[in-house]
Amino acid sequence: MIMATKTLTVLGDEKAGKKTLIGSLIYKCGLELTQLEALEREGVSQLNEIVPFYEKSSRVLSFYAPSGRIVVEIIESKEPDLAFWVLDAAASMNWRSSAEELRSLLSSGTLQPRERLLILVNKIDGRDLVGWSEHTFTEVVRTFSAANLKTDRAYILPISSLKGDNILGPLEGYSWMNDQSASHPSSSVHVSERSLMDLLR
Numbered sequence: 230m231i232m233a234t235k236t237l238t239v240l241g242d243e244k245a246g247k248k249t250l251i252g253s254l255i256y257k258c259g260l261e262l263t264q265l266e267a268l269e270r271e272g273v274s275q276l277n278e279i280v281p282f283y284e285k286s287s288r289v290l291s292f293y294a295p296s297g298r299i300v301v302e303i304i305e306s307k308e309p310d311l312a313f314w315v316l317d318a319a320a321s322m323n324w325r326s327s328a329e330e331l332r333s334l335l336s337s338g339t340l341q342p343r344e345r346l347l348i349l350v351n352k353i354d355g356r357d358l359v360g361w362s363e364h365t366f367t368e369v370v371r372t373f374s375a376a377n378l379k380t381d382r383a384y385i386l387p388i389s390s391l392k393g394d395n396i397l398g399p400l401e402g403y404s405w406m407n408d409q410s411a412s413h414p415s416s417s418v419h420v421s422e423r424s425l426m427d428l429l430r
């Protein structure tokens with residue numbers, strides 16, 4: 230089978246869960262048996278320990294997209310095919326500065342994703358996240374739309390890197406998500422009704 234490679238750059242807020250997300254994608258869709266054995270042998274038991282372990286042993290960070298014909302390779306690049314911007318759903322005090330930082334990276338040309346930019350509102354499972362709801366998500370979308378990212382390639386979606394919510398399959402029990410696109414017709418970010426992996430097809 231012919232494999233295509235896409236490059237992915239993962240950026241975002243401090244402690245927002247970037248390593249956990251990459252670890253989760255590798256663990257779910259990127260491990261061969263020998264690599265799984267190597268992780269077990271080295272006592273790597275947390276998702277966010279996978280990236281440091283791979284980096285220490287100079288392994289390529291990669292996973293398969295759902296079609297099985299695309300390998301996604303995680304690298305630091307100014308012009309990756311795909312980019313993730315990860316923020317913490319519970320850290321509402323940081324949302325505005327997070328959106329500003331992303332706007333600045335895009336407008337200065339420091340980040341120029343060729344295909345898609347996914348804005349990932351992470352930790353929606355969190356214990357710190359009392360009352361995660363339609364209202365909370367609407368506020369995140371509003372904040373990133375107000376930042377005027379000036380790109381038509383940005384998609385925003387809630388996820389849990391730790392629990393896997395909205396990563397491989399769609400979110401259960403969030404029917405209000407479907408209405409979000411309609412309520413932001415002029416939004417510069419598209420609210421995704423599809424899961425993260427579905428957007429990588």
Ligand SMILES: Nc1nc2c(ncn2[C@@H]2O[C@H](COP(=O)(O)OP(=O)(O)OP(=O)(O)O)[C@@H](O)[C@H]2O)c(=O)[nH]1
Pocket residue numbers: 242243244245246247248249250277351352353354355356388389390391392
């Ligand atoms: N509840 C919850 N916690 C998470 C989730 N993702 C990450 N965390 C926790 O958030 C903390 C930071 O996660 P990391 O993956 O190390 O974050 P990071 O963005 O790579 O951190 P820095 O590189 O230091 O900026 C850890 O304690 C994770 O267990 C999530 O989806 N839900």
